[in-house]
């Protein structure tokens with residue numbers, strides 16, 4: 001169900017037979033062969049590749065993938081390896097310069113599982129107001145705190161972008177311990193009592209504060225908030241805590257009418273990409289958890305996109321949510337199935353797990369991103385980037401001239 005669906009059926013069978021070991025004549029339209037995913041005690045009899053559906057499945061180890069994934073597995077790579085994807089395309093789809101995502105959908109012949117996005121729900125208005133007050137204080141605190149700005153710089157994010165994106169620093173210095181507690185009702189949530197009869201509280205632990213805005217039809221207000229906990233691991237605090245009462249809508253950074261969207265897991269990674277790619281017509285969504293599904297608004301933006309770059313973590317959860325070839329998994333959501341115009345493009349394993357690992361690696365966000373784009377999309381983005389670079393150069397020259405004249 002991947003990019004190999006652009007090929008003729010017979011080509012998929014020919015390629016599969018050329019890379020699989022000990023392939024047998026078709027059985028019910030499927031090619032039996034040795035499993036490319038695991039080392040079999042008695043090879044054969046468990047793995048079948050179906051060229052009509054572009055699904056290979058092993059009934060012994062339970063693993064499955066499309067022809068690109070099989071190609072990667074045979075070459076000792078992870079099934080969603082980006083370099084392998086490029087190699088597959090350049091080896092077998094020599095017309096890749098004419099990559100047309102829209103045409104690809106028409107080529108998918110098997111009925112797709114149906115999945116419907118849920119309507120997006122906003123938190124209570126009072127919650128958004130309280131969240132905004134909290135964020136405002138934390139944004140100011142961060143701008144005054146050089147130590148934390150330096151840490152942010154280590155993650156590749158500039159102070160100006162931190163301010164624009166509403167990143168804050170909560171020190172919890174006025175609280176008992178490193179966590180602030182605010183009662184549910186104070187933040188506009190329905191009153192709840194704990195086992196001791198006391199009102200339950202929203203926890204606001206020490207750390208970096210991230211927020212995301214959505215429209216309730218009248219105004220844009222904070223809909224989602226995460227705190228990157230300094231003391232993760234103690235008091236059951238996760239690395240990223242979603243603040244109680246927030247909706248689970250995707251974080252959206254950049255213009256809503258963008259034709260190119262990048263999908264990442266954490267809000268911090270999304271802000272880094274927005275900083276680096278936002279000027280070139282690219283917008284970003286952060287899921288906040290690999291299994292969180294798009295809401296109706298995010299779905300509309302993604303459906304209308306020209307290209308979606310799926311950069312979810314290069315780990316098992318990221319992979320399993322990208323591809324769902326299990327024939328029994330009807331009605332389940334998978335990125336590459338729901339959005340045929342998406343490409344899976346995690347950061348290289350040598351760099352790490354996610355986009356946040358790029359700044360330390362020496363590989364720039366642009367180099368990583370541009371290497372994954374189909375040629376026609378790359379041309380569009382590059383032309384916007386060149387235009388932007390010229391503007392910056394001209395502005396720089398003008399400032400220099402003005403400086404000289406003043407002197």
Ligand SMILES: [Zn+2]
Nearest residue numbers: 035038058061
């Ligand atoms: Zn297997």
